[in-house]
Amino acid sequence: MNVKILFFIIIWPFSVVAQGFSDLGSRADGFANPELNPTFNFPTDHGAHPEYRIEWWYLTANLNGSDGTSYGLQWTLFRTGLRPGEGPGWQSPQVWFAHAAVTTPGQHFATERFARGGIGQAGVEATPFRAWIDEWVLEGEDFQKMTLTANGPNFGYDMSLQANGPLVFHGDNGYSVKSEQGQASYYYSQPFFKIDGTLKLPTGNIEVEGNAWLDHEWSSQPLSDDQSGLGLVLVIVCGWCKVDGFSTTPKRWITLQLFDLDLT
Template identity: 40%
Template sequence: MPWITLLLALLLSACGPTPDSSSATEGGLSLAETLGAEEDPGYARATAPRPFVFPDDHGPHPEFKTEWWYFTGNLSAADGRRFGYQLTFFRVALSPQAPQRPSPWGTNQVYMAHFALSDIDGRRFFAVERFSRAALGLTGAQAAPFRVWLEDWQASGPAHTFPMHLRAAAQEVSIDLRVEQGKPLVLQGDAGLSQKSAAAGNASYYYSFTRLPTSGQVHLGGQTFSVTGDSWLDREWSTSALAPDQVGWDWFALQLDGEEELMYYQLRRQDGGSDPASKGIWVAPDGEGRLLRRDDVELEVLATWRSPRGGTYPAQWLLRVPRKELELRVTPLLADQELDVSIRYWEGAVEVSGTRAGRPVTGRGYVELTGYAEDPPGAKVRH
């Protein structure tokens, strides 16, 4: 579900055309400003379940305002050294129709990408952001053969999509990974329609690959590590924004031993409660996905972390799913996995321990937290 890009899409719309590319920025609009932007009625909206067609739906859907290909994963080297990674590509439409311009630079589509690496044993976190307009081959996406790219960062695969090849490099870090299909994809929400509030059309089309065996290399500070592990891919497209009383979300993607996975996102309201549209999915070892509604999940914050850049985030959780007899403690592997990009948010590798039907269970995963880095109401973050 990670849909930080909804905010960034609105930010881009408010700021106008972006440069062809850029590295990490130092701030952006306030979250309140971004959430308050109005939607353009010229875009398509997710209003009802639809049939998914593959490999076509692995490619872009330019009639919708925003879209993302969201890879996260936990990796280990042969000596046990652990890494987490995030490689995400966001497509953003700046207008419903392409401009009628003879210039080869003319386009209504821009792309943004985030690349982050968590060096768990080294206690370091790296994150970089890039932008480019979808012109002259600088960035784009296609379904068959599969490819989404921004300059030399890319995810690519054959006509049938897998195996995928992920590549990204910045500063002193890079990844070169092969991602295999493990479990089949699962449709989130109502047959792939993921409602984000009670408002009609405030929804996305959303599917996930919850366990993708991964191998390859991590390069860090002149060292090369051969790694293996599991990745998670979220695919989502929409034309929607948060409801007026929603301030952010907590998103969990957890891979448990025993080949079970759990995704849950909690939409937070201004009054401190969780929105009824909060939901998730439980994926059984055979790949069958089972919807989890807000009332199926209990989420308790056990600790917090104060960002040196401002804002206080949850830093440990107790997550319960009573009807699955599941009780999990979710703990970040590094405290500071905050991406200081256009709009600051926390996204990082976590470890999981607990019980399932009274038996011990462990796991790994990723958590995304948005809306915690805001200044007090009425204040603005730096531009």
């Protein structure tokens, strides 16, 4: 992890808009807030919601090679809005970042990407579904059958996904409460993907298959005052991380295994 990038992402959005992330715990100015009893409208809701402050699509997979070796894979695309809505070209207030990783029994490969919204470098479209940043793409005719790619300086992968179960809605039908003060998000998952494809590692290509879980969550004020704002930023910056549980208890609302956070 490049410390400069970390610094930059933490600092930058704070000052870009007077109400930056420092304000995350309070009511979001101009941003929409998740409401109780949501009605999801698919496939549109698979796409981006720029009227909300933050949003992510993250996919984790447990894989096995033909020789039985276990591998882990992760692909995450984050969106953060400096202001609600869209703008023309570079004036778009949306910033995108992504993190991809592969773990082998002995090694960990990770890389990240950054992009501004509005110019076509990154985005998420609902029909047909396409989430992309640079050449990294998660796409398919619908949310059932998709392909996934990512590349880094020393690894990459090309995967295919096939859903074999329904979407799962977290919390109260997809309205997921984060704290007792009422902070909440919209949150659903597709935990039943069959996944297979090729991991491109320095040692060579490895054919793998396994199971994957895709989360899609968006919100505008996910933390209460007694929750750490920096914690969220770190999640966003260092990205993944493997989310394997969820707790609504303050300060433990996400269980993180931060990958290469190197602040020295």
